[in-house]
Amino acid sequence: MARIVFDLDGTLIDSAPDIRRVANGVLAGVGAEKLSLEETVSFIGDGAGVFVHRMRAARGIPDADHEAMHAAFLDGYADAHDLTTPYPGAVAALELLRERGHRLAICTNKPAGPARAILEHLDLLAHFEALIGGDSLPQRKPDPAPLRAAAEVLGGEDAVLYVGDSEVDAATAQAAGLPFALFSGGYRKTEIATIPHTVTFDNHADLPALLCGMLA
Numbered sequence: 277m278a279r280i281v282f283d284l285d286g287t288l289i290d291s292a293p294d295i296r297r298v299a300n301g302v303l304a305g306v307g308a309e310k311l312s313l314e315e316t317v318s319f320i321g322d323g324a325g326v327f328v329h330r331m332r333a334a335r336g337i338p339d340a341d342h343e344a345m346h347a348a349f350l351d352g353y354a355d356a357h358d359l360t361t362p363y364p365g366a367v368a369a370l371e372l373l374r375e376r377g378h379r380l381a382i383c384t385n386k387p388a389g390p391a392r393a394i395l396e397h398l399d400l401l402a403h404f405e406a407l408i409g410g411d412s413l414p415q416r417k418p419d420p421a422p423l424r425a426a427a428e429v430l431g432g433e434d435a436v437l438y439v440g441d442s443e444v445d446a447a448t449a450q451a452a453g454l455p456f457a458l459f460s461g462g463y464r465k466t467e468i469a470t471i472p473h474t475v476t477f478d479n480h481a482d483l484p485a486l487l488c489g490m491l492a
C-alpha cells in the first residue's frame with residue numbers, strides 16, 4: 277500500500293485548452309493578441325499568478341495591469357471545464373489504484389478552487405482524500421511543503437510517491453526526498469533525460485504496475 281500524490285494539469289487532465297480559453301478572454305479584455313495552445317502550455321506549471329505574469333510578458337502588458345488581469349483570470353478559471361479531458365487510461369488507473377487500497381491525493385500549483393471544481397466536474401474528486409492547491413499554503417511547488425502537506429493529510433506510515441509531468445514536479449519530489457514518476461506526455465518544457473525521475477511513463481495504463489514496482 278502507498279500514499280500516491282498526483283499533480284493535476286498535464287498529469288491527470290489535459291486542461292491547457294480551457295486555460296487558453298480563459299487566458300484569451302482576459303487578453304481580449306485588454307485588446308491584446310490571443311495565445312496559441314503551445315504558448316499556453318509553455319506558461320503552465322507555476323500557478324495562476326506566474327501564468328498571468330508570463331502571458332503579460334509575452335504581450336508586453338505592464339505590471340500595473342497585473343492585479344486586474346489576475347483577478348479576471350481567476351474569475352474565468354472557476355468554471356473552465358468544457359475543453360478539459362482526463363488523459364486516456366488515467367481514470368481507469370485511479371480506479372485500479374484505489375481498488376488495490378492505495379490512498380490518493382492531489383498536489384497542484386493550480387488554485388485549489390478551480391482544481392476541486394474540475395475534478396468534481398469530471399466525477400473524479402471522490403478518489404482523492406486530500407487536495408493541496410497553489411494557494412493552499414504560503415509556499416507552492418517546487419517548495420516541498422505542499423507535497424509534504426498532501427502526504428500528511430493522508431496520514432499513516434505508508435510510502436509516499438509523487439506523479440507529475442513537469443520540471444517543477446521533479447524538483448518538488450527531489451526537495452521532499454520522494455520517488456517521482458514522470459508522465460512524458462504532459463506539459464514539460466525540456467527533454468526527459470534532463471528531468472530527474474525515478475520512472476517515466478507515456479501511457480497511464482502502465483502506471484499501476486510501475487508504481488507497484490517503485491514500492492518493491
Ligand SMILES: O=C(O)COP(=O)(O)O
Pocket residue numbers: 283284285286319320321322323324327383384385386387442
Ligand atoms: O496551474 C499551473 O500552473 C500548474 O498546475 P499543475 O501543478 O497541476 O501542473
Ligand SMILES: [Mg+2]
Pocket residue numbers: 283284285286287321440441442462463
Ligand atoms: Mg503539471
